[in-house]
Amino acid sequence: MPVTVKVAPIAFDKFLPVDESVMHDVGDLAIRMIRTRTESGRDKDGRAFIAYTPAYAELKAKELGAGPVNLTVSGRMLNDMEVSDTSPNKASIGFRSSGGRASGKTFIQRSRSVGAEDKARWHDRDGAGKSRIKRPFMGLTDQETAKVKERVEKYLAEQASRLGR
Amino acid sequence: MSARDLQRQAVRDAAIQDAAVVRFDAELRRVYRRLTALLSEAFESWDADDTGRLKSTVINLTRVFALRRQARRMLKDAGFDALADEVLGSTLEALSATAVRNAKQSVTMGPKLQRVMEAWRDLRLADLLGLAEDVSRAIQRVALDGTLGLRPVDRLTLDVAKALQRSERQARTVVDTAVSVFSRQMEAAQASNDPNELFVYVGPVDTRMREFCEGLVGKVRTRSAIDALDNNQLGNVFLTGGGYNCRHIWKRVSVLDDELIAIAGTDQRAPGIAASVARVEAAA
Numbered sequence: 001m002p003v004t005v006k007v008a009p010i011a012f013d014k015f016l017p018v019d020e021s022v023m024h025d026v027g028d029l030a031i032r033m034i035r036t037r038t039e040s041g042r043d044k045d046g047r048a049f050i051a052y053t054p055a056y057a058e059l060k061a062k063e064l065g066a067g068p069v070n071l072t073v074s075g076r077m078l079n080d081m082e083v084s085d086t087s088p089n090k091a092s093i094g095f096r097s098s099g100g101r102a103s104g105k106t107f108i109q110r111s112r113s114v115g116a117e118d119k120a121r122w123h124d125r126d127g128a129g130k131s132r133i134k135r136p137f138m139g140l141t142d143q144e145t146a147k148v149k150e151r152v153e154k155y156l157a158e159q160a161s162r163l164g165r
Numbered sequence: 166m167s168a169r170d171l172q173r174q175a176v177r178d179a180a181i182q183d184a185a186v187v188r189f190d191a192e193l194r195r196v197y198r199r200l201t202a203l204l205s206e207a208f209e210s211w212d213a214d215d216t217g218r219l220k221s222t223v224i225n226l227t228r229v230f231a232l233r234r235q236a237r238r239m240l241k242d243a244g245f246d247a248l249a250d251e252v253l254g255s256t257l258e259a260l261s262a263t264a265v266r267n268a269k270q271s272v273t274m275g276p277k278l279q280r281v282m283e284a285w286r287d288l289r290l291a292d293l294l295g296l297a298e299d300v301s302r303a304i305q306r307v308a309l310d311g312t313l314g315l316r317p318v319d320r321l322t323l324d325v326a327k328a329l330q331r332s333e334r335q336a337r338t339v340v341d342t343a344v345s346v347f348s349r350q351m352e353a354a355q356a357s358n359d360p361n362e363l364f365v366y367v368g369p370v371d372t373r374m375r376e377f378c379e380g381l382v383g384k385v386r387t388r389s390a391i392d393a394l395d396n397n398q399l400g401n402v403f404l405t406g407g408g409y410n411c412r413h414i415w416k417r418v419s420v421l422d423d424e425l426i427a428i429a430g431t432d433q434r435a436p437g438i439a440a441s442v443a444r445v446e447a448a449a
Contacts, residue, residue: 028419035367036437065372065448067441075368075412080348082355096351097344103319104337108373108412112341113319151421 018152020086025155026148027083027091033144034093034137035078041068044139053131063107071123071135073111080116093138095120342399342409349404349414356417360389363429368406368413370441372449378407382442383434385418385425 034044043049049069052060064073072078076097084094098115122128123135140148322337356362366381374382377396386394391403398408406413418425424436434442 022421025419025421028417029421032365032416032419032422032425032435036435039370039441040437063373064369065445067371067444072369072371075414076348079368079412079414079416082351096348105334108410109337109341112344112412148421151423154423155421 018156019088022152022156023086023088023091024083026152027086027093029148029151030091030140030144031081031083031093033140033147034081037141037144038078038137039068039070039072041070044136044141046141046143049135049137050133053129056129059107069135071119071137074108076112076114077116077119077123338409342405342411345406345411345414346404349406352414352416353403356388358388360387360392362388363418363426364388364391364403364415365418365425365435366406366413367416367435367438368411370438370445372445373412374445375407375411378411378413379442379445382413383438384432385429385435386415387429390430391415 037044037046041049049071051057052069060073061067077095080096081093082096083091085092095115095117098117100114100118102110103113104110119128120138124138125134125136126132127134322333322340356364363385364387365385366378366383368378368382370382381394388403392401394402396402396405396408396411399405403415405411406415418429420426428435433439
């Protein structure tokens with residue numbers, strides 16, 4: 001089952017000419033917000049992610065250095081997030097890789113050999129690892145949603161102003 | 166104009182077109198001969214001397230491949246698809262096989278031969294980047310399979326190790342790099358070709374980052390500025406990031422993203438990333 005997040009509908013002013021191209025940019029902005037928040041260790045509600053198990057935390061710190069719970073080893077899951085669909089009032093975010101199974105000699109190789117969509121599904125819905133711990137990250141906080149709306153309105157006002165000159 | 170006049174006109178036009186096709190064909194055959202000669206020279210010179218010639222040979226080959234791509238495009242545009250496949254499809258493979266055979270026939274695995282094999286590896290990685298489209302097809306299939314999870318990475322690695330006659334470890338590097346390049350190609354497909362379009366360099370911030378990536382992560386650059394970068398490993402930084410096994414990618418910057426647009430071309434990093442880089446530097 002694909003993991004997607006629908007960024008909109010966000011209630012923009014009905015007179016604003018929001019189209020698919022703008023919604024693609026909404027999607028790209030949402031991807032950046034999801035990445036920034038996830039890398040800082042917070043979930044889609046703005047709460048800190050549940051800690052890694054001590055064994056995994058120790059392994060990760062040994063291989064990559066100490067850091068927050070950021071769902072990042074090979075980077076493939078967050079790198080492969082993309083705007084998968086748009087309509088005049090909606091942008092969906094999905095993943096461009098899926099499938100595979102963990103293989104390889106190194107910590108990074110094992111992470112990289114699993115597709116992004118699968119990892120996202122484990123973190124977001126099914127739970128990851130033996131304990132099936134969920135760390136939902138796909139989505140926007142209320143604050144982020146408000147910021148997207150503000151940016152779109154500002155951008156369209158600037159465009160309108162340019163056309164009016 | 167009468168029907169007879171129209172018929173004459175049509176016959177004249179057809180004759181002109183036929184003559185043009187013959188001229189075009191003759192012209193292209195000259196191009197093939199030149200390409201083949203260039204490829205032969207390039208492969209032969211691998212075994213020519215000990216003083217850095219091999220590296221420049223790979224650069225020459227890159228030029229040859231560019232010529233070859235142009236010729237293929239010309240042919241296809243002119244409706245000669247089958248001819249393009251026949252003439253251009255076989256040349257590189259045949260010459261490559263000769264080069265490997267020659268290398269294997271050398272008496273000892275001395276430094277010269279090692280460099281020949283290194284150059285061969287570089288050429289294969291050039292294939293990986295689409296510089297020689299026919300030879301790269303197999304690798305691109307590997308990348309696609311890896312991206313879509315159609316075959317497990319360990320199986321792909323074994324296939325590549327066998328095809329390239331490399332160790333499993335080296336093949337794994339090729340597979341991982343190919344899959345990452347493929348992902349970046351898909352990212353690139355969503356971008357425009359505007360040299361001023363903005364991208365941000367993103368990916369893991371940890372102690373495994375190489376210096377090149379650490380210097381750029383979180384920074385915003387135009388496409389033309391990215392194209393001017395050199396990672397000292399693989400060409401085309403937009404598609405290869407920091408090189409072999411790189412975990413970073415250039416992501417398109419949304420026109421709505423004021424925070425990133427404000428730091429374009431500067432040494433400032435995207436929100437959150439500066440602190441992560443500082444943490445990693447402190448730990449190091």
